Amino acid sequence: MPFWRQPRSRAIAWQALLLAALAALGIWLVLNARQALIDRGMTSGLGFLFDETQFALGEAFFSFTSGDTYLKAFAVGLGNTVLLSAVSIVTASIIGAIVGFARLSPNALASSLARAYVYAFRNTPQLVQIVFWYTFFTLFPAARLSWSFFDFVFASNRGLTIPAPENMTAFTAVAAAFLAGCALAWWVAHLADRRRRRTGQKWKSAKPVLLATIFVPALLVWLAFGMPLTWSIPELKGFNFAGGITLSPEFLAIYFGLSFYIAAFIAEIVRGGLLSVDSGQIEAANAIGLTRIDLYRRVVAPQALRVIIPPLAAQYVSLLKNSSLGVAVGYPDLFSVSNTMLTYSGRTIEVLCIMAAVYLALSLAIGAVANFVNGFVQIPER
Amino acid sequence: MTEAPASYATIGGAPARLPPLGSTGFLARLHKRYFATPLMSIVTIVLAAITVWALAGLFRWAIWDAVWYAPEGAACRDAAGACWxxxxxxxxxxxxxxxxxxxxxxxxxxxxxxxxxxxxxxxxxxxxxxxxxxxxxxxxxxxxxxxxxxxxxxxxxxxxxxxxxxxxxxxxxxxxxxxxxxxxxxxxxxxxxxxxxxxxxxxxxxxxxxxxxxxxxxxxxxxxxxxxxxxxxxxxxxxxxxxxxxxxxxxxxxxxxxxxxxxxxxxxxxxxxxxxxxxxxxxxxxxxxxxxxxxxxxxxxxxxxxxxxxxxxxxxxxxxxxxxxxxxxxxxxxxxxxxxxxxxxxxxxxxxxxxxxxxxxxxxxxxxxxxxxx
The missing domain is CATH 1.10.3720.10 (MetI-like)
Structure with missing residues (x-):
C-alpha cells in the first residue's frame, strides 16, 4: 500500500492540515487586530494595570477611590465575586436541600409547595428574576419610614441594615478559624474511622478531642484579638442609619437572584439523589433498628451523595458564572468592574482576557474541589 | 381414617373483601396526607397558615386593590395594589x-x-x-x-x-x-x-x-x-x-x-x-x-x-x-x-x-x- 493510502499517514496529514489552517487563521486575526489598534492609535500591553483609575467603586472590602490602580480594581471585583458566590452557594444549598426533601415529603402540602417553587424558579430566566428582585428592593420605603424588626434589622430602599460586630477583621478571623477547625475535625474523624475499620479498636477519647479541634482554634484567635464582643446596632439618625452594616439593594437583588434560581436546580438534584437510594436499603436500615438520624447519616447520605455531588458542582460553577449578571443591577462584581475598566482604559482585549482567565480559574477550582470531595464519597469497588 | 381434602384452593378465588374501615375515602386520604403524625399536623397547619397569608396578600395586591386601566398612570398613583x-x-x-x-x-x-x-x-x-x-x-x-x-x-x-x-x-x-x-x-x-x-x-x-x-x-x-x-x-x-x-x-x-x-x-x-x-x-x-x-x-x-x-x-x-x-x-x-x-x-x-x-x-x-x- 503506498504511504498516502495508509490510515496512519492520512491521519497525520489531516491533522497537520487542520493545525496549519488554524495557525494561518490565527496569524491573520492577530495581524488584523494589530492594524486596527494602530489605526485607532491604541497601545497594548499589561502596563495599564498600574495606571491610576478615574472611577470609584461603591461596595468594596477596602475603600476604592478614583486614583487607585486598575490592579486594585480587579482585586475589588474578584473579592466581591468570590464573596457573593460563596454566600449564594451556601444559601442556595440550604434552600435547595430543604425544597428537595420537601418534594419527597409524605405531607402533600409541603410537596406541592416545593414543586410549585421549583417550577416557578426553573422555568424563568435568571436575569428576569434578578431585575425583578432589584425593582422589588428599590420599592421599599425611605429610611425614615423603614420597616424595622425589633429595632435590630431595618429594611428600607437603601437596603437591609443589620447589626454587625464592631471589629470586623476579628470576627472574620474567628469565623475562618472555626471553619478550619471543623474541617480539621472532620479529617481527624475520617482518619479515626479508617483506623477503627482496619484494627477494630475504638478511639475512646474521640469526642473531647474532636470538640477541642473544632473550638480551640477559634477561641485562640478570639483571645489573640483581645476578646472583642461588642456589636454595632443600627440606629436611625436623620435620613440614614448609623452603625451596623447595610446590604445594598444591588447586593440583595443579585444574591436573591442567584440563590433562589440555583436552589430550584439543587432541589431537583437532591430529590434525584434521594430517589436513587434503593428502597430496600431504607427498609433494611429500619429493620435493624437504626434511628432516623443514623438512617440518613449511615445509609442514605453515603449513597445519595455519589449521585448528588457531580451535578451539584456543575450548579455551583453555573452560579459563579452567573454572578456576572451583577452588571445588570450595578453590583461591582468582577464582570461589572471589568466592564467599567475597559470603558475607561480602552484596553478591551487585555481586560476581557484577564477576566475570562480569572473566571476559568475559579470554575476549574470549584471542579477540583468537587473532584476531591467526590473521591471521598465514592464507594470503593470490591 | 378421615379423608384428606382434595385441595384448599377455591375455584375462581374468594370474593373480594372490603378494605379495612376508615382506610379509604376523603377523610382517610386527608388524614394520611396531611395529619398522619402530630409533627406532620403541625407542619401542615404552619405551612397552610403561611400559604393562606401569602396568597391573601397577593390577591389583595394583584387583584382586589389593583388598577386595570389608567391613562397616563394618574389613577395608579394613589392605588394600594398593582398597576396593571x-x-x-x-x-x-x-x-x-x-x-x-x-x-x-x-x-x-x-x-x-x-x-x-x-x-x-x-x-x-x-x-x-x-x-x-x-x-x-x-x-x-x-x-x-x-x-x-x-x-x-x-x-x-x-x-x-x-x-x-x-x-x-x-x-x-x-x-x-x-x-x-x-x-x-x-x-x-x-x-x-x-x-x-x-x-x-x-x-x-x-x-x-x-x-x-x-x-x-x-x-x-x-x-x-x-x-x-x-x-x-x-x-x-x-x-x-x-x-x-x-x-x-x-x-x-x-x-x-x-x-x-x-x-x-x-x-x-x-x-x-x-x-x-x-x-x-x-x-x-x-x-x-x-x-x-x-x-x-x-x-x-x-x-x-x-x-x-x-x-x-x-x-x-x-x-x-x-x-x-x-x-x-x-x-x-x-x-x-x-x-x-x-x-x-x-x-x-x-x-x-x-x-x-x-x-x-x-x-x-x-x-x-x-x-x-x-
Missing part, C-alpha cells in the same frame, strides 16, 4: 420593541407563526422531517418579516428589531446554528486523532468555564478588532455567534453522552461492512445517539431560550430589554414590578410548554427503549 394599566399601556413596546408602529403587525405575525407551529410540533401530527422543514420555513419567514424589503413591506434595520420576535429569532438561530456545531465538537472529542480531540476538548472546556456574558462581550467587542473593516458584521449577528458557541459547548457534552451510550458493536459492525467514517456517523451512529440525547438536549434548548435575555445587557431589545426601555417612561417608571411580572409570566408559559414537550419525548424514548429490549 402599565401593561395595557406599554404592551406593544414590550412585545415589539422599537419596531415601527405601522409595521408591528409583522411582529404579531411572527409570534403567531411560532406559537402555532410550536403547538403543532408538540401534537406530533406530522413526521419529524416535515416538522423540521416547517421550523426552517418559520425561521426564514421570521427574518423576512423583520427585515422587510419584499412583497411591498418597507425595510426595517436591525437596530429597530425588538421584543418577542427578536427573542424568537435569537433563540431559533442559537439552536439551528449550535446543534450542528455541537455534533462536530462531540465527534471531535471522541476522535482518534489527537490534534482534533485536543482542539475540541479545549474549546468545550474553555467555553464552559467562562460566563455567557463574557462570551457575548468577546463576540461583540473583540471580534470587530480581529476582522478587517470590510468584513464587519452587524452587532446582532456578532452576539448571535457568541450565543451559538456557548450553546454548542454545552450541547456537545449532551451529544457526547448519547454517543457513549451507544454500544460499540454498532460502529464496529458498520466498520466491518466497509463504511467510511462519515457514512458510519451519518447512517449508523448519529441517528441513534441523537435520539438518545434529545430529552437531555431539551434542557439546553430551554436554557438557550432563557439566555436570550442576556441580549438586554448588550443594549439589544429582546423582550426584557424592550420592557426595560418601556419602563423608562417617567409616567410609568414606578411600576417596574408589574412590568417584570408580565415578562416573568411570558417566559414561564413558554418554558413550561417546552419542558412538558421535552418530558413527553423522554417518555416516548423510554417506551421505544423497552420495545427494543424485548
Amino acid at each position: 394599566a402599565v401593561i395595557a399601556e406599554k404592551y406593544r413596546v414590550m412585545l415589539f420593541g422599537a419596531f415601527p408602529y405601522q409595521e408591528q403587525w409583522r411582529g404579531g405575525a411572527i409570534i403567531a407563526l411560532w406559537l402555532v407551529w410550536g403547538v403543532l410540533t408538540a401534537t406530533n401530527l406530522f413526521a419529524v422531517s416535515l416538522r423540521l422543514i416547517g421550523w426552517l420555513i418559520v425561521f426564514i419567514a421570521t427574518i423576512a418579516l423583520l427585515q422587510g424589503g419584499i412583497f411591498g413591506m418597507p425595510h426595517v434595520g436591525t437596530d429597530l428589531w425588538g421584543g418577542l420576535p427578536l427573542t424568537f429569532l435569537i433563540f431559533g438561530g442559537t439552536v439551528a446554528g449550535g446543534l450542528p456545531l455541537a455534533i462536530l465538537l462531540a465527534l471531535g472529542r471522541r476522535s482518534q486523532l489527537p490534534a482534533i480531540r485536543f482542539l475540541s476538548v479545549a474549546t468545550i472546556e474553555c467555553v464552559r468555564g467562562i460566563p455567557l456574558l463574557v462570551v457575548l462581550f468577546f463576540a461583540a467587542l473583540i471580534l470587530p478588532l480581529f476582522l478587517p473593516d470590510q468584513l464587519n458584521v452587524d452587532k446582532l449577528v456578532r452576539a448571535e455567534i457568541g450565543m451559538i458557541i456557548f450553546f454548542a459547548a454545552y450541547a456537545a457534552e449532551v451529544v457526547r453522552g448519547g454517543l457513549q451510550a451507544l454500544p460499540d458493536g454498532q460502529e464496529e459492525a458498520a466498520k466491518a461492512l466497509g463504511l467510511s467514517y462519515w457514512q458510519r456517523m451519518r447512517k449508523i451512529v448519529l441517528p441513534q445517539a441523537l435520539a438518545i440525547s434529545i430529552p437531555a438536549l431539551f434542557n439546553d434548548i430551554i436554557r438557550a431560550f432563557k439566555n436570550t435575555t442576556f441580549f438586554s445587557i448588550l443594549g439589544l431589545f429582546d423582550v426584557l430589554g424592550a420592557t426595560k426601555a418601556a419602563l423608562q417612561d417617567p409616567n410609568w417608571v414606578r411600576y417596574g414590578l408589574e412590568g417584570y411580572l408580565f415578562v416573568f409570566l411570558l417566559y414561564f408559559l413558554i418554558c413550561s410548554g417546552m419542558s412538558l414537550y421535552g418530558r413527553s419525548l423522554e417518555q416516548a424514548n423510554a417506551r421505544r427503549g423497552r420495545k427494543v429490549e424485548r
Whole structure:
C-alpha cells in the first residue's frame, strides 16, 4: 500500500492540515487586530494595570477611590465575586436541600409547595428574576419610614441594615478559624474511622478531642484579638442609619437572584439523589433498628451523595458564572468592574482576557474541589 | 381414617373483601396526607397558615386593590395594589420593541407563526422531517418579516428589531446554528486523532468555564478588532455567534453522552461492512445517539431560550430589554414590578410548554427503549 493510502499517514496529514489552517487563521486575526489598534492609535500591553483609575467603586472590602490602580480594581471585583458566590452557594444549598426533601415529603402540602417553587424558579430566566428582585428592593420605603424588626434589622430602599460586630477583621478571623477547625475535625474523624475499620479498636477519647479541634482554634484567635464582643446596632439618625452594616439593594437583588434560581436546580438534584437510594436499603436500615438520624447519616447520605455531588458542582460553577449578571443591577462584581475598566482604559482585549482567565480559574477550582470531595464519597469497588 | 381434602384452593378465588374501615375515602386520604403524625399536623397547619397569608396578600395586591386601566398612570398613583394599566399601556413596546408602529403587525405575525407551529410540533401530527422543514420555513419567514424589503413591506434595520420576535429569532438561530456545531465538537472529542480531540476538548472546556456574558462581550467587542473593516458584521449577528458557541459547548457534552451510550458493536459492525467514517456517523451512529440525547438536549434548548435575555445587557431589545426601555417612561417608571411580572409570566408559559414537550419525548424514548429490549 503506498504511504498516502495508509490510515496512519492520512491521519497525520489531516491533522497537520487542520493545525496549519488554524495557525494561518490565527496569524491573520492577530495581524488584523494589530492594524486596527494602530489605526485607532491604541497601545497594548499589561502596563495599564498600574495606571491610576478615574472611577470609584461603591461596595468594596477596602475603600476604592478614583486614583487607585486598575490592579486594585480587579482585586475589588474578584473579592466581591468570590464573596457573593460563596454566600449564594451556601444559601442556595440550604434552600435547595430543604425544597428537595420537601418534594419527597409524605405531607402533600409541603410537596406541592416545593414543586410549585421549583417550577416557578426553573422555568424563568435568571436575569428576569434578578431585575425583578432589584425593582422589588428599590420599592421599599425611605429610611425614615423603614420597616424595622425589633429595632435590630431595618429594611428600607437603601437596603437591609443589620447589626454587625464592631471589629470586623476579628470576627472574620474567628469565623475562618472555626471553619478550619471543623474541617480539621472532620479529617481527624475520617482518619479515626479508617483506623477503627482496619484494627477494630475504638478511639475512646474521640469526642473531647474532636470538640477541642473544632473550638480551640477559634477561641485562640478570639483571645489573640483581645476578646472583642461588642456589636454595632443600627440606629436611625436623620435620613440614614448609623452603625451596623447595610446590604445594598444591588447586593440583595443579585444574591436573591442567584440563590433562589440555583436552589430550584439543587432541589431537583437532591430529590434525584434521594430517589436513587434503593428502597430496600431504607427498609433494611429500619429493620435493624437504626434511628432516623443514623438512617440518613449511615445509609442514605453515603449513597445519595455519589449521585448528588457531580451535578451539584456543575450548579455551583453555573452560579459563579452567573454572578456576572451583577452588571445588570450595578453590583461591582468582577464582570461589572471589568466592564467599567475597559470603558475607561480602552484596553478591551487585555481586560476581557484577564477576566475570562480569572473566571476559568475559579470554575476549574470549584471542579477540583468537587473532584476531591467526590473521591471521598465514592464507594470503593470490591 | 378421615379423608384428606382434595385441595384448599377455591375455584375462581374468594370474593373480594372490603378494605379495612376508615382506610379509604376523603377523610382517610386527608388524614394520611396531611395529619398522619402530630409533627406532620403541625407542619401542615404552619405551612397552610403561611400559604393562606401569602396568597391573601397577593390577591389583595394583584387583584382586589389593583388598577386595570389608567391613562397616563394618574389613577395608579394613589392605588394600594398593582398597576396593571402599565401593561395595557406599554404592551406593544414590550412585545415589539422599537419596531415601527405601522409595521408591528409583522411582529404579531411572527409570534403567531411560532406559537402555532410550536403547538403543532408538540401534537406530533406530522413526521419529524416535515416538522423540521416547517421550523426552517418559520425561521426564514421570521427574518423576512423583520427585515422587510419584499412583497411591498418597507425595510426595517436591525437596530429597530425588538421584543418577542427578536427573542424568537435569537433563540431559533442559537439552536439551528449550535446543534450542528455541537455534533462536530462531540465527534471531535471522541476522535482518534489527537490534534482534533485536543482542539475540541479545549474549546468545550474553555467555553464552559467562562460566563455567557463574557462570551457575548468577546463576540461583540473583540471580534470587530480581529476582522478587517470590510468584513464587519452587524452587532446582532456578532452576539448571535457568541450565543451559538456557548450553546454548542454545552450541547456537545449532551451529544457526547448519547454517543457513549451507544454500544460499540454498532460502529464496529458498520466498520466491518466497509463504511467510511462519515457514512458510519451519518447512517449508523448519529441517528441513534441523537435520539438518545434529545430529552437531555431539551434542557439546553430551554436554557438557550432563557439566555436570550442576556441580549438586554448588550443594549439589544429582546423582550426584557424592550420592557426595560418601556419602563423608562417617567409616567410609568414606578411600576417596574408589574412590568417584570408580565415578562416573568411570558417566559414561564413558554418554558413550561417546552419542558412538558421535552418530558413527553423522554417518555416516548423510554417506551421505544423497552420495545427494543424485548
